[in-house]
Amino acid sequence: MPALPLDELQVSETDPTTGKLHSFPALHPIRTAERFFVLYRTPPKANIPALVEEFLERAQFIAQDLDWLLALPHDKFWCQVIFDETLQKCLDSYVSLAPRRFDELVDSPPAVTRMQERLQRSVFLVFLRMSTHKESRLFHSTERRPVHESCNLLWIHHNGMWSEDISQDNFITPSVFGEILYNNFLFDIPKILDLCVLFGKGNTALLNKMIENIFMQQPSYYSDLEETVPTVLQVFNNILGECGLQEEGASCEPQRLEEKIRVTPSEMPLQELKDIVLYLCDTCTTLWAFLDVFPPASQIFQKHSFLSRLAAFYELMVPELESAIKKGKFEDRSLQMAMWRRLSHSRRKMMEISHIIINQTCLQPILERSNENIHTFVEAFLEIFTTLLQERRFIKDYDEMFPVDEDISLLQQASSAIDETRTAYILKGVESAWDGAVRHKTSVSKRIELRTSPDGAAAQLTSNGPQPPSYSLQDDDHCPGASAARPSSFLTGVELDSLVTQVKDLLPDLGEGFVLACLEEYNCNVEQVINNLLEDRLSPALQKLDRDMPRQVKSEPSSLLASRANVFQDDEFDVFSRDSIDTSRVWKGRRRAEDSKQFLNDRSVVAEQRERYQQYSVIVEEVPIEEGTGQMFKDDYEDEYDDTYDGNQVGANDADSDDELISRRPFTIPQVLRTRGQVEQDDRQEDEEDEPEEEGVKPDNFVQDPALLRERAEARRMTFLARKGFRHDSSSAVVGTSRGQGQSKDTVQERRKKEANKSARGNHNRRSMADRKRNKGMIPS
Template identity: 25%
Template sequence: MVNKKLTNNNTKDYNPEKLALGDLKLSLADSKGVRRQIPALDEHWIAREKPFGTYICMLSSYGSVKSDAALEEWQHVATGCLQDFEFLLHLRHHEFWSYMVHFESAMAAIVTFLQRANPYYRQDSNDNNATTNSNGNALSNAKMLYSQLLNHVIRLIMRLITEKESATEWIAPEHHKSLLYNNYLISVPLLCDLVIAVGDADAQNACVLQTIFDTVLRVQPEYIKDLQEGLAFYESAFLSMQIQVENEGCEGAGGGALLDPAADTPYDDVVLFALDCAYTLRLLLQLCPQLLLACEQLKLVQSIANFYDMTVPMLYRNIYMINANASSLRWLNEARQQFLNVVRTITHAQLEAARGQQLVELLQECLSSQTFVIDYQRQYPVEHDIAVLLKTCPKIKNYKVDFVIAGYQKTLSRCTSGVLADEQLSNANTDDEEEGGAQGAAMAVTTLSTVATIETGGSSGRNKRDIDLEVSAVLDVLPDLGMGFIRRLLTRYDNSEQAIAAILDDNLPPDLMHMDRQEVFIPADPQDKLQRQMGVRHYNVHDGDRYDVLTQDNPQCIIKQGKGLPGEARNAEQLLDDKRDIGQLKQRYQQYALVEETPDEAGTGAEYDDEYDDSYEALNDGQAPPISLLRAKLQQQATAANSAYEAQDASEDEQDDDESDEEQQKQAKRGPADFCENPEVTRARYQQRQQAKYGGQRQHQQGDVTGAPKGQGQSQQTTRNRGQKEAHKSSRANHNRKAGAAFKRSKGMLS
């Protein structure tokens, strides 16, 4: 067995041929003097049996620095990690790579530290806490120890991406990129953790990060594809945050029970995750401009705008209702500013590349997200970019450009800053003046519109809702609830359906979960409100309502002055002299007046003529066609036939009148005891009347169409009468309403 103590034999020129690490083999002798050739990259060179230590975070939950015993424990663990990192840095070239490739805990120690490192954007708050803490010296030493750890980790990563350390210690490029990529020594999650741990708050740190990214992408171009695929993670991250905010009752999610007492609200985890995503994305685009094209293909800006418009206002509202002084409100504003910077980076790159069509379409697609449009227009006015764009791309369609500019400006003009937004801004400015740091100045964001939208636009939207109607809808489904509890619940939801669903699913916000569900609602006294407005107190029960003429400019009632109502009679004499109802009846019956088809005064023909061709209306009167002689003749014949029928009907009516008189006389002769007439007498009288009228047997008249009984043949006159009746049947019965109307007028009846 090879003696591992021989690994520490340091020869000055152990690689005289200056071979690469993959081709180098070292000759070693064991205790018996037997020499062996061992590859330079091999597990043989791992002399350590104890695994490397695991780093723990210096910060406790939600950014507060550990203290007392927890801080002492961190210092002990951090000191062990620092010794491990120093051990790796002092290894020779082939030993270092052997540990990185074949000793799993070596790389795990670096990854764990980056995952649990302090975010660079929280350094100022940590310093502030350190100065106010009684154990300031311990925190100062802890900060110095953390700086050494971060420095050693950066040096280890720089050594990993270095191909040639000296003339005898180097790796072939193909072998180097294979080691980094296939053994996951450098990965996308590691790079994301690195940018958050180092940051760009200091120019030197930004330069170090840029060097690392440039070297990694040069050594192994495959990392560009991995980073592009990693950007697709943001779409699922936005969806995850939205689900956590909407599921308020889910344990450990947005509005669940507080799993950590150090959290101000249940939404602190979501806000910190959004803040980390925003900073990581901004730094990745800054350090790797090759990702800008992938952002356009993945429509990352549209995803940010959608998250900005849907999730951020809801998140702010929920946090504010639970704790108005929560630190997560400041973190949320900081995350919003970083998302705006990300969008600005993408649009500025398109502007510099003269990609005008893509820029205009991108801004146009974001118009539907009102909250994002307002904030972006305040930070980076669109009209300035468009003005620069038109100089480089004059062929862009002007109507699209005008539409985008008008949309952004109109959306901003309709938004007014809220009081709470101004307070939030003033608090942020005060904290920045006290801290005096560059990061604090970055947190002092100009008045962003989500706060204003929620506190002003949101309240106006709630005023437009009919809360009483929604309360009634909830009571119809859940009558055991109190109106006070329902009103509190409706302030947290957009409509009654969502409130009912939350109650039935037992998915209420934490602050409403244990409230009294039979809370009574006591409405505000309208007299108190009226007194505050006018300074005069009234004692009428109707004061301040919609019928009050003293407070309403247009009361929903009729103002009566003097006797009677407006437009009605003042006394009985005017009421009796009012003949308007008779005039209305007269006008009503005039609508049924007969319209005669007689030639008009101009002699151009009948007013209602079925055969009249209205195409001749534009011609002169002399050019109008004459009345058809045949039609005039048919009209005369019809008039004559109607007159004959009217005379016959008149004679029949006279006979019927005479018969009715006889009936009345006979009825008068009946005694008062006769309740009704005997049917036999009625039938006999009818037969006598028929005998007197037709003389025993009905004689055929000239116009009779009945003819002889069936089987005895019909006369020629009967057949001719039937044809005449068939030809002129439209002039009688129900087909000729004019004749019927004329008959009724002759009898004194009104139609």
């Protein structure tokens, strides 16, 4: 006979007061043990002995109670879980208050660290046991065997149930199990999100089995998740509202008079800016952890256009926060670096969230060939990226971490009917988003690692001027806190020397240059450098370096005074290159004991120039050649000389005399350099040249002959008319003599010309047209 499930099982127990045997369900409040579970509190930030002792005592109580709970049999365990409210409050307090990996790290004592690890393991095992309706006998066995190296678990989950000697006595009806989880709030969506971010690292497979089993046994969690997505989107809107920004399309209500004026991140107080950065980091990390553990939830997120809303939030928020952190006035430099690192961590997680959603909704179904209608998923992919192209910063960062061209190439291989115009448009839009930025292509091996690992790389934006350290998003997958190591390029000389000394104290054979290269590669994490050196797990770039490489001495940059250049460069007044100058030659305004008349009468400069120009007037006609020198001008033949035109007699046939060809122009002294006597002599010579030669006596034409004037005027008129093309008027020849006396030949000729050409004037060709009509028979003769 098969065993009954726990929800149908009846147990019989004897009443200690009456001694009677009572029968009641196995899941009953009366079977709950009286045990009070204390609430969890975070470890103290200050290493004060009293606070540390208080934390250890409280944590010890919680750890003992959880160990007692895990040792209970199946029925007693579920009675305690369902009906003990203090247990649920204890678990909720730990899930909500336990330190995340991106919280500020504190140098806690070893006892606190060990106790925190113990609580972490116990809480995870309790939730792990609560998430299955079938369990092995190992749960109530006194034997403890670790089987999972990363989390030191006691049990292995296999195909929705616990393997290794499954007992048919320990199970719950699946439908009843789902109702127990849902009605008693043993699991809800916020709690599942916290479980993913707390226990996701190293336990992804186990958490995936847990959440799949919970959603499978209780489908109502899907509807809860769908109602949670608008709340997550509202979180992003709240962050924008607190920063004085507003997403496009969001509803804007009028601001109330008594409401606090919202300022931009650059104008915020430091504490408020820090809270916003931490809140954003917590939100992004939690969402990424949940989607990484449970990828099927991506379908529900995308139903609410989560990607487009996330990209719009990224485009508005990230530049403002980056500017506020860079330009903010931080007294504590480590706080600025911690905020910058958390912002970089948030940016990377938003990129990975987007990639998980795109991969699950579009790419994964195509790769698995789960649906023959691949065109639907291809169309969804193209529609998503067409919408995201307007967010240039988001698409650029996404393309640097997960290249879009590779995804499009995958689609082209999977479907031959893909729209090439749309794909070309998307690729062109991605390339235009890179305008003005330096593109860093990831190597093929790194891209393969990104595709296989969810903790891939992301881009770090560059900017000019002093800024916080550009933490590479390709390092660790979680943000360590403010105590994380800084890059060597941001450390001072003393701090960097101290890190080099720490490495060389343990490994003295290494050169300082090689140690510096290792520190730069691993972000100045001394422990990681030493560990990789001892285990010989250095990166390929470091393995190629010489381990005895010395430290390179950086040359001091030249000073500004040594590199400047001005109008006084290297002259007698250059005070930067001369120790002393002649101050007597330097004055301000008018010289001492000097007036304008004395300055104008100073002709010393003219006298100096006169001697120079007088040397130009000395012309040597023949240069004496001494014996033994200058033979090249006399008899020697110069090979470079061109004698092509030596036989031509240039100017021999000209009418000019040879005096004009060989004579030189007399030298002329400039006007300003001439003496008074030379000026007067030149003036007299010019006057003599200007005097005209005496000619014969000219007639007095005061009154000219009028007839001569008329003839000249008529000649000028005829010349003007001839130039204009007018002919001589022959009207007198046309008139001729009286009738009966006969006409001259010129008259007859002129009359004939007039008759033939009279249509060119005012007659308008009437005569010729009349003759034409008569010839055609139109007019009777």
